[in-house]
Structure formats: structure tokens, C-alpha cells
Amino acid sequence: MKLYKTISVILHPIVVPTxxxxxxxxxxxxxxxxxxxxxxxxxxxxxxxxxPLLILILFKKIKLIKTFNAHSIRERxxxxxMMVVLFYLLGNTLFRISNIxxxxxxxxxxxxxxxxxxxxxxxxxxxxxxxxxxGITTGFFMVLGAKYGYPFPVTVIITIIxxxxxxxxxxxxxxxxxxxxxxxxxxxxxxxxxxYYFL
Numbered sequence: 001m002k003l004y005k006t007i008s009v010i011l012h013p014i015v016v017p018t019x020x021x022x023x024x025x026x027x028x029x030x031x032x033x034x035x036x037x038x039x040x041x042x043x044x045x046x047x048x049x050x051x052p053l054l055i056l057i058l059f060k061k062i063k064l065i066k067t068f069n070a071h072s073i074r075e076r077x078x079x080x081x082m083m084v085v086l087f088y089l090l091g092n093t094l095f096r097i098s099n100i101x102x103x104x105x106x107x108x109x110x111x112x113x114x115x116x117x118x119x120x121x122x123x124x125x126x127x128x129x130x131x132x133x134x135g136i137t138t139g140f141f142m143v144l145g146a147k148y149g150y151p152f153p154v155t156v157i158i159t160i161i162x163x164x165x166x167x168x169x170x171x172x173x174x175x176x177x178x179x180x181x182x183x184x185x186x187x188x189x190x191x192x193x194x195x196y197y198f199l
Contacts, residue, residue, distance in 0.1 A: 004169035008130060011166050016133040017048040020106060020140065027152060028102065028144065040100070047090045055082060073121045080118050080129075087111035102147075105199065106140050109191040116187055128176045128184030134163035135188025143192045 021044045025037050032040070056079065059065045065075040091107035094100055113136060117127045138159040145151035167181045176184070 004172045007165060007169040008173065008175075011130065011134070011162060013129045013133040014049045014052045016137060017106070017110065018045045020137050021103065023141070023155060024103065024106075024144075027141075027155065028148070030100065032100070040094075040097075040103070043093070044090070044103075047086055051086060052079070052083060055079060073124065073126050076126065077118070077121055080114055080121075084111055084114045084118065087114065102144060105143065105192060105195055106136070108199070109136055109140065109195040112195060113187050113191040116191075117184075120183075125183065126176060126180055127187060128167075128170055128181045130166050130170055131163060131181050131184030132188035132191075134159060134166055135185040136191055137188075138163065139189040139192040143196045147196075 018041065021041055025032075025041070030037075056065065059079065064078065087107045088111045091104050091111060094104040094107060110133075113132050114129075117129065117132065120127050138156060141152045141155050141159065145156070163185055167185065170176050170181055171178060
């Protein structure tokens with residue numbers, strides 16, 4: 001159980017966006033210098049990690065959630081709604097910066113996927129956000145592969161393997177049903193394609 005919990009923490013949804021941006025800067029040539037990349041990475045880290053973490057701490061303090069995992073649908077509604085807004089605002093901020101349209105795609109896709117997660121709450125489905133983040137990462141780099149004419153095979157294969165490991169961990173921890181895990185991955189995976197098509 002400790003191994004599965006460790007996997008869930010290392011590849012937590014609030015960590016994955018920062019990892020995705022680091023991979024993006026490593027794999028995709030940009031006109032940004034090192035300082036600009038650091039500023040953008042800091043912005044992403046603060047928006048997708050620090051702020052959500054502070055929100056969870058606050059919600060636990062005022063007893064809106066019992067644990068940081070927010071197990072029930074009722075506990076997840078407000079945090080997920082706030083994350084939808086945060087990712088949308090981050091996408092809009094990046095939209096105003098030239099040469100990083102790709103990152104705008106990443107955060108709009110995450111916003112869209114989380115919005116769908118929120119809608120699925122009304123059908124009593126607690127979609128796995130861990131798997132949504134892994135699916136978005138895989139889909140994002142596949143979209144970039146189509147855009148730049150290079151499929152990034154190693155990155156895509158590694159993200160698929162990691163998604164399988166995370167899915168296994170979430171099922172062993174009984175955090176989700178198999179349906180919620182699969183649904184999470186496929187919602188995340190198709191989100192970058194949908195946003196790319198519509199943008």
C-alpha cells in the first residue's frame with residue numbers, strides 16, 4: 001500500500017502540469033531565453049501546485065473536506081470548480097504571450113477536461129483526476145507530434161506506461177472504480193485533440 005500511495009503522490013495531478021511544461025521546454029525549441037522559461041515555469045508551478053495546495057489546506061481547516069484526497073464527490077465539487085477557473089485563467093494568460101501557443105493548448109485542454117469531470121459528478125461518477133492528468137500529457141505530446149511532424153515516441157510511450165502504473169495504484173488503493181479510472185484517462189487523452197481542433 002505504501003508503494004501505491006507513493007506513486008499517487010509523485011504523480012499527483014497538481015504535480016503533472018509542471019512536469020509537462022518542463023518536458024515541453026526540453027523537447028520543443030522556443031524563442032524564449034532561460035529567464036523567460038523560468039518565469040513561465042514558476043507561473044505554472046504557483047498556479048497549478050501552490051494555489052491548489054493552499055486551497056486544500058484552507059478547505060481542510062474549515063472542514064469542507066475531511067482529507068487532502070477529497071474522497072467524496074461532495075468534497076470534490078468546489079476544488080474542481082476552482083481548478084477549472086485557475087486553468088482557464090492560466091490559458092488566457094499564456095494566450096497573450098507569443099511563441100507558446102502550445103502551452104495554451106495544454107491548459108485549455110485541462111480546463112475542459114476538469115469541466116467535464118464536474119458535469120460527471122451529477123451522474124455520480126468520481127472520475128479519476130490522476131488519470132485525467134496522465135491522459136492529457138499523452139494526448140498533448142501526440143498533438144505536438146502531429147503539429148511538428150515528429151511523434152516523440154519515447155515521451156508518449158513513457159507517459160502511457162506511467163498512466164498504467166498510476167491506474168493500477170488508484171485501483172489498489174480503492175480510490176476509484178475501473179470505470180472511473182478508464183474514463184479519466186480517455187477524457188484526458190482526447191481533450192488536447194478536441195481543443196486543438198476547435199482552436
